[in-house]
Amino acid sequence: MLREEDPPLPIAPSAWLTIAMMALLFLFGCAVGSHLNVCIWRLPRGLSTGDPARSICPHCRHPIRWYDNIPLVSFFVLGRRCRDCGAPISWRYPVVEGLTGALFALIYLRQGVQAGTDVGQIAVMMVVVSVLIVASGIDLEFLIIPDEISVFGIIGGLLAGLLLPQLHVGVESYHTYEGLTRSANLDGLIASAIGALGGGGLIFVLAIVGYLIFRQEALGFGDVKLMAMVGAFFGWKVVLVAFFFSPFLGMLYGLPLLLGKDEHIMPYGPFLAMGTAFALVFRTELCSFLEPLEQLARLLTG
Numbered sequence: 364m365l366r367e368e369d370p371p372l373p374i375a376p377s378a379w380l381t382i383a384m385m386a387l388l389f390l391f392g393c394a395v396g397s398h399l400n401v402c403i404w405r406l407p408r409g410l411s412t413g414d415p416a417r418s419i420c421p422h423c424r425h426p427i428r429w430y431d432n433i434p435l436v437s438f439f440v441l442g443r444r445c446r447d448c449g450a451p452i453s454w455r456y457p458v459v460e461g462l463t464g465a466l467f468a469l470i471y472l473r474q475g476v477q478a479g480t481d482v483g484q485i486a487v488m489m490v491v492v493s494v495l496i497v498a499s500g501i502d503l504e505f506l507i508i509p510d511e512i513s514v515f516g517i518i519g520g521l522l523a524g525l526l527l528p529q530l531h532v533g534v535e536s537y538h539t540y541e542g543l544t545r546s547a548n549l550d551g552l553i554a555s556a557i558g559a560l561g562g563g564g565l566i567f568v569l570a571i572v573g574y575l576i577f578r579q580e581a582l583g584f585g586d587v588k589l590m591a592m593v594g595a596f597f598g599w600k601v602v603l604v605a606f607f608f609s610p611f612l613g614m615l616y617g618l619p620l621l622l623g624k625d626e627h628i629m630p631y632g633p634f635l636a637m638g639t640a641f642a643l644v645f646r647t648e649l650c651s652f653l654e655p656l657e658q659l660a661r662l663l664t665g
Contacts, residue, residue, distance in 0.1 A: 381476050388471050389464040392489075393434035396463030399493055400456050403500035406509055423448035434460040459496060466492050466640060473644045483527050488643050491516075491596050495636035498589055502632035508585030513592050517559055520595025524555025531555060531598050537650035539598045555595045562594025562602035563587045566635075586631050593639050600650045605638035612637045 402412050404421060418427045425447040431437045438457045445452065470488050474480040494516055498508045524531055528551025531539055540554040566589075570582035594602040613634035642649055 381472065385468040385472055389468040390434075392464030392467030393460045395467070395493060396460035396496070397432065397434045397456075399463060399497050399500070400459050402497045403455070403459070403504075406497070406511060407501050407505045407507065420445045420448060420450065422450035434464075455500065459500060463493060463496060466644075469644055474646070478647050481529060484530055487523055487527065487530065487596060491593070492640055492643070494592075495589075495639060499630075499633035499636045502585070502630040506583070506630050508583070508589050508632050510588070513585060513588035516592035517588065517595050520559060520592055521552060521555050523596055524558075525549075525552040527551065528554075530596065531558070535647060536654060537598065537600050537646045539600060554598055558594030558596075558598040558602060559591045560594070561599035563591030565602065565606055566590045582631055586635060589632055590635055593635075597643065597646075600653050601639065601642045601646060603653060604642040604649045605635060607638070608641055609634045609638035 397418075398412075401418055404410075405412050415426065418432055419425065420427060422445060425445070428446070431441060431446055433440075435457050438452060441452065443452050443454075444450065467489055470485060470492070474488065475482075475485050494512055498512050501512075502508050525548050528547040531551045531554035532547050539558070540550055543550045543553055566582060566587045570584075570587065573582055590602055590606070593605065609631070613629070613631060616629060616634070
């Protein structure tokens with residue numbers, strides 16, 4: 364135990380390196396988030412995300428100067444208003460930038476430093492989290508999740524399972540299948556396909572139950588495809604954990620609407636995305652709770 368006269372213990376060099384990497388990844392994530400904002404605004408309007416290459420003001424269409432497009436900083440320097448037309452800038456822009464940066468740094472800390480996850484899986488996590496942020500931003504405004512996100516995401520997840528079988532195959536608690544064939548890559552592809560069917564099927568069944576109870580569409584097919592994408596990338600265990608946490612997160616948003624405005628329509632994609640992000644950051648710990656369920660399934664199937 365340190366006495367009052369003892370000097371504070373220095374931070375280990377490895378800790379300094381971790382802090383530096385987290386800071387760099389936060390800044391990188393903020394830059395990525397700036398582009399995600401472009402995707403959120405352009406994709407549902409049928410516009411190209413790369414043409415024009417420079418960001419434009421959604422009100423006056425004037426190209427945004429580079430020094431007015433610095434993530435987080437420019438929003439506050441400009442006083443939340445476009446330099447050219449004076450129109451207000453949505454709070455969505457700094458929120459998406461800061462959220463992306465924070466998740467990148469947190470994924471690196473929890474998965475890369477503490478869990479020892481390889482670089483390939485961490486990169487996949489960051490890509491998927493970015494896609495989920497775009498899907499959430501669009502769903503919040505338009506109540507849709509474009510097929511350009513979910514369908515191509517499912518294909519990407521299957522390719523990831525084939526090329527990075529460590530996403531699905533191994534002894535860790537979040538892994539699902541091993542030894543189905545003589546090829547780890549083929550095992551990864553099979554596990555990815557099962558994850559996609561499990562993720563999509565789970566939400567599809569919930570949507571049917573919701574329709575039977577409320578006699579109206581409770582969940583859209585976009586939610587089904589979104590969780591199929593998550594399952595393709597990370598398997599059925601992550602999907603099940605995300606599915607479990609999503610309703611609790613959704614209640615924080617939905618109950619005030621229901622009680623205050625008698626509003627029954629709300630986007631569910633953002634809460635599926637939040638549950639997925641939470642499941643990925645704490646993947647090892649959360650998926651370990653599913654081991655008894657997995658053992659029971661193996662016992663029942665012989």
